[in-house]
Amino acid sequence: MRADLLSRLLSLLPEPSGRPELRQYAEMLRDYPQRGGKGIRSELLLASARAHGVRPGTAEWEGALWLAAGLELFQNWVLIHDDIEDDSEERRGRPALHRLHGLPLALNAGDALHAYMWAAVWRSGVTGAMEAFLDMIHRTAEGQHLDLSWVEHGEWALGPADYLEMVRLKTAYYTVVVPLQLGARAAGTEPHPDFEAAGLALGAAFQIRDDVLNLAGDPVKYGKEIAGDLLEGKRTLIVLHWLSSAPDNQRQAFLAQMRRPRAEKDAAVIAQLHQWLLDSGSVAHAQALADTEAARGLTLLEQAFARLDPQSAVPAAAQELLGAMRALATRDA
Numbered sequence: 001m002r003a004d005l006l007s008r009l010l011s012l013l014p015e016p017s018g019r020p021e022l023r024q025y026a027e028m029l030r031d032y033p034q035r036g037g038k039g040i041r042s043e044l045l046l047a048s049a050r051a052h053g054v055r056p057g058t059a060e061w062e063g064a065l066w067l068a069a070g071l072e073l074f075q076n077w078v079l080i081h082d083d084i085e086d087d088s089e090e091r092r093g094r095p096a097l098h099r100l101h102g103l104p105l106a107l108n109a110g111d112a113l114h115a116y117m118w119a120a121v122w123r124s125g126v127t128g129a130m131e132a133f134l135d136m137i138h139r140t141a142e143g144q145h146l147d148l149s150w151v152e153h154g155e156w157a158l159g160p161a162d163y164l165e166m167v168r169l170k171t172a173y174y175t176v177v178v179p180l181q182l183g184a185r186a187a188g189t190e191p192h193p194d195f196e197a198a199g200l201a202l203g204a205a206f207q208i209r210d211d212v213l214n215l216a217g218d219p220v221k222y223g224k225e226i227a228g229d230l231l232e233g234k235r236t237l238i239v240l241h242w243l244s245s246a247p248d249n250q251r252q253a254f255l256a257q258m259r260r261p262r263a264e265k266d267a268a269v270i271a272q273l274h275q276w277l278l279d280s281g282s283v284a285h286a287q288a289l290a291d292t293e294a295a296r297g298l299t300l301l302e303q304a305f306a307r308l309d310p311q312s313a314v315p316a317a318a319q320e321l322l323g324a325m326r327a328l329a330t331r332d333a
Contacts, residue, residue, distance in 0.1 A: 002039060002042075004065075005039065005065065005072065006033060006034070006072075008069045009069040009073060009120070010030060010033065010034075012069070012116045012119050012120060013029045013116060014026045016030075024101075024105075025109070028097065028101060029109055029116075031097060031100075031109075032076040032080060032092070032113075033076050035091070035092040035093070035094060036092060037072075037092060039072060040175070040328060041071050041072070041075060041174065041175055042068035042069070042071050042072050042179075043068075044179040044321075044328070045064065045067060045068050045071055045179040045183050046064055046065070046068055046183070047183065047317075047320055047321040047324050048179060048181075048182070048183020048184060048321055049183040049184075050183075050317040051317040051318040051320070051321040052183055052189050053317075054183075054186055054187045060186055060187055060188065061186075064126075066120050066123045066125075066126075067129055067185075069120040070121045070129075070133065071174075073113050073116055073117035073120055074137075075174070077111070077112075077114045078110075078174075079091060080097050080098075080106055080109060080110035080113070081107070081110045082144070083097065084098050084106060084107060086232045087232065087261075087262050088225075088228065088232065089225055090225045090228075097109060126185050127185065127188070129182060129185060132181055132182055133178070135173070136173050136174045139170075139173040142169045142170075143168070143171065144170050146162075146169065146170070147166055147170060150166075150235050151235075155235075156243065156255065156258070160237060160240065160289070162235075162240075163235060163236070163237045163240055164204055164237075166235070167203070167207040168200045168203060170207075171203050171204070171206065172199055172200045172201075172203020172204055172207070173199070173203070175199075175207075176198075176199035176202045176203040176206070176297075176325075176328075177195060177200060177203065180198070180301075192307075194300045195301075197297075198297045198298075198300035198304065200297075201293045201294070201296045201297030202294060202298070202329045204290075204293045205291075205297065205329040205330075206328055206329055208237055208286050208289060208293070209287075209290050209329070211236040211237060211286065212238065212283055212286055214226065214228060214229045214236075215230075215274065215277055215278060215283065216283060227271075227274045230277075232262060233258050233262075236286075237285075237289065238277060238283055238286045239254075239277065239282070241282040241286065242276070242280050242282040250273075253272070253273065254273055257270060257273065290329070290330075291330070293329075294329035294330050297325070297329065298322065298325060298326060301321075301322055301325060302322060305318035305321070
């Protein structure tokens with residue numbers, strides 16, 4: 001996250017002071033934001049604002065910066081809750097907040113950051129921002145419910161369409177769709193209708209790439225534990241594709257491990273499952289689908305921005321946004 005945006009975000013939070021318990025509380029609120037996240041979503045929002053003609057130093061830019069801070073606060077309180085729900089070990093290369101302080105305190109910190117998110121939205125003064133954030137939260141919660149429900153009920157009779165529905169809800173709205181829309185709203189412009197379809201495709205590509213990185217990425221660059229999705233029993237496109245044609249002995253070994261809670265999974269068997277997935281064609285299959293989704297989303301965005309006045313300075317900013325989206329959706333594992 002850019003330094004000026006982090007400073008703005010932290011300005012909303014209480015300072016560590018007073019009795020020791022409240023100093024700890026303030027430090028916990030700052031923990032995830034200060035761990036050095038990439039700020040992908042806030043940067044996309046600001047790029048969208050520039051593409052719609054918003055210039056630094058203007059009142060509209062100030063509103064966009066507060067929206068970007070709100071989006072980062074959303075990202076961080078959701079990650080705290082997500083790590084608890086998934087029983088994750090790490091976040092951004094360090095122990096997850098609930099591993100450091102226990103579940104109740106971490107949950108409370110996530111709730112508090114949720115409230116501070118709304119303070120940032122209110123400070124933006126941008127018309128339609130509250131409705132956009134509400135829609136983002138609703139869609140993300142729906143997608144998270146699908147994900148958690150499948151794990152809770154041991155559901156593996158799923159296909160690519162189920163996976164794509166889940167990630168479009170859980171990831172695409174808050175990663176791409178809403179940042180694009182908020183950038184337009186910061187400029188006082190109604191978001192283009194194609195932003196939703198484009199964002200859903202690009203968000204799906206982003207999540208598929210992330211699933212690939214979880215299996216095959218660089219642990220230092222990735223910032224989360226490699227193969228954590230296997231330990232958490234995630235229904236990824238890679239796993240669902242592999243299960244559809246895996247040898248029976250491999251399939252049974254996989255399902256036996258998935259019936260166990262994370263703490264009781266056999267590390268050696270998980271390592272073998274990890275290798276089977278890497279050796280299969282399922283990673284390449286997922287990468288190909290991500291390429292298709294990314295290309296479709298970029299085409300829709302290009303069509304949307306082609307309507308901008310070619311005589312203005314906006315098209316160059318639109319090209320900057322498209323470049324950022326291309327890098328986001330086509331990153332290599």
